[in-house]
């Protein structure tokens with residue numbers, strides 16, 4: 001039973017976003033017998049790829065295992081950045097990236113932001129796109145100093161509009177003293193993730209693209225010059241296959257599964273707050289995140305009435321009520337003024353981390369893939385889906401910076417992330433130590 005202290009009487013363990021669009025199979029579209037390209041996974045990446053194929057007159061089908069939008073694409077926090085985390089790897093094996101490649105990665109990350117902004121405008125997607133910037137709180141003075149060292153490359157390569165906010169001015173950004181100042185990134189936005197998803201889906205449907213829900217891909221085998229893709233609702237012969245399964249990458253593509261560590265992320269939404277409280281918490285209505293290893297990300301709901309607060313309450317899927325208690329604790333550590341506030345929604349979803357912390361697109365055993373959001377994929381996975389389609393359609397002007405053969409694996413990792421609870425515990429301890437020693 002919910003402990004009455006934090007749970008609202010209307011509490012539901014489902015995403016707040018699903019009040020506006022709830023993943024559904026809809027009228028089932030038959031799996032075609034033959035198609036030029038089969039796309040596995042119907043999230044942002046899969047739909048963006050399908051849209052781009054249709055722009056070039058290429059016949060594609062999206063094969064989605066469950067309801068449309070059941071993956072991370074209707075569950076995320078809705079903060080949109082073109083940022084790329086270079087040199088900070090979950091596995092300790094960050095990519096060795098020289099100055100020129102860093103510039104290309106940051107610049108393509110910036111393109112990802114431009115692409116999503118253009119897509120939303122072109123398709124007239126009503127998803128509360130709000131370009132209000134992001135504040136990244138520094139957990140320690142050292143983190144603040146590290147942020148300062150990144151300013152120049154962020155602004156040069158990605159035109160991020162980044163600037164530092166010292167601790168004494170922090171309350172201009174957030175009604176909290178939790179951080180040692182932080183960095184503002186102006187070129188960053190927020191949206192309603194499920195409405196953005198629905199907008200992509202509508203755009204695909206307007207173009208007559210086949211989007212097949214409840215069509216789980218069971219096997220993919222080479223067949224002449226193409227592929228035989230067996231689904232739970234029939235077989236399709238495809239010239240090319242795109243794997244867009246991100247944090248839900250499974251046994252169908254074992255070589256890719258070994259390169260992806262699925263890490264759960266959890267979010268709560270609060271009840272509606274009194275207007276004076278709601279307006280005071282994040283006065284510029286930016287998205288917030290922080291530099292902790294076990295970071296939290298949060299924002300006001302699009303209508304400005306609730307806090308939507310996410311983080312790694314656990315590193316694996318876990319009971320939404322347990323996660324709600326942990327996240328409520330994290331939230332009130334930052335905003336003690338929210339102590340009596342109740343939680344109405346709590347949910348979870350999978351992100352996909354890679355061993356070098358970079359998103360990747362490319363080819364593995366002849367299959368195309370776009371995978372590895374590393375926790376930040378609203379813009380990036382839309383972009384990589386689009387770029388993969390452009391590559392297959394042979395219309396890309398230049399190779400994407402995230403495209404290439406180097407997608408690292410580890411000899412001891414086969415796709416079962418049994419070690420995540422240990423990593424989570426270790427990271428939490430390091431966060432505590434960093435602050436104690438600050």
Ligand SMILES: Cc1cc2nc3c(=O)[nH]c(=O)nc-3n(C[C@H](O)[C@H](O)[C@H](O)COP(=O)(O)OP(=O)(O)OC[C@H]3O[C@@H](n4cnc5c(N)ncnc54)[C@H](O)[C@@H]3O)c2cc1C
Pocket residue numbers: 040041042043044045046063064065066069070071072073074075076077078079080081215216217218244245246247248249250252264265266267297310348349350351373375376377378379380381
């Ligand atoms: C809780 C949470 C918070 C997040 N917050 C943010 C944020 O604030 N900002 C941000 O930029 N990013 C955020 N992200 C990340 C972002 O949501 C993802 O990067 C993005 O949605 C990934 O899109 P995708 O299309 O690659 O994958 P998904 O949307 O996960 O879609 C993959 C799909 O593949 C399907 N699939 C898997 N296997 C098969 C199969 N065999 N056959 C058919 N279909 C299959 C799955 O069912 C799933 O629907 C967050 C993620 C989570 C979980």
